[in-house]
Amino acid sequence: MVEKFVGTWKMISSENFDDYMKAIGVGFATRQVGNRTKPNLVVTVDDQGMVCMKTQSTFKTTEIKFKLNEPFEETTADDRKTRTVVTLENGKLVQKQSWDGKETNIEREVSDGKLIAKCIMGEVVAVRMYVKEA
Numbered sequence: 001m002v003e004k005f006v007g008t009w010k011m012i013s014s015e016n017f018d019d020y021m022k023a024i025g026v027g028f029a030t031r032q033v034g035n036r037t038k039p040n041l042v043v044t045v046d047d048q049g050m051v052c053m054k055t056q057s058t059f060k061t062t063e064i065k066f067k068l069n070e071p072f073e074e075t076t077a078d079d080r081k082t083r084t085v086v087t088l089e090n091g092k093l094v095q096k097q098s099w100d101g102k103e104t105n106i107e108r109e110v111s112d113g114k115l116i117a118k119c120i121m122g123e124v125v126a127v128r129m130y131v132k133e134a
Helices: 017-024 028-036
Strands: 007-015 040-045 051-056 061-066 072-075 081-089 092-099 102-111 114-121 124-132
Touching: 017 028, 017 102, 017 114, 017 124, 061 072, 061 081
Parallel strands: none
Antiparallel strands: 007 040, 007 124, 040 051, 051 061, 072 081, 081 092, 092 102, 102 114, 114 124
16 A cells, blocks of 8 residues: 555645644744755655655755554654654555654645645644656
């Protein structure tokens, strides 16, 4: 099921991301950079079922490696230290990050050849859209 996410995805749009970053506690300067950055998302899976998600931009590259349903420690692009678990729910990759008593979800799904990432913090939802590169 994860196979449909595998590939290199180029961001084509981002809506409400500034509000999302504010909601998770990202400072002003980092938000300015985050709003201007259009990262690529590279998803790979190895023979053991280890998923690697690499977010690459001119500003910063972050990478997480995980197995579905197994919690792991993540340092996010904005330097939060989170306890993260990624699950597959109804064809969506759902990444739950927990830190300091807070929780945010990033739901990724592939629809009509696009990868849609919904970043959810309470009532705030940001939508980032990617297309697959050749």
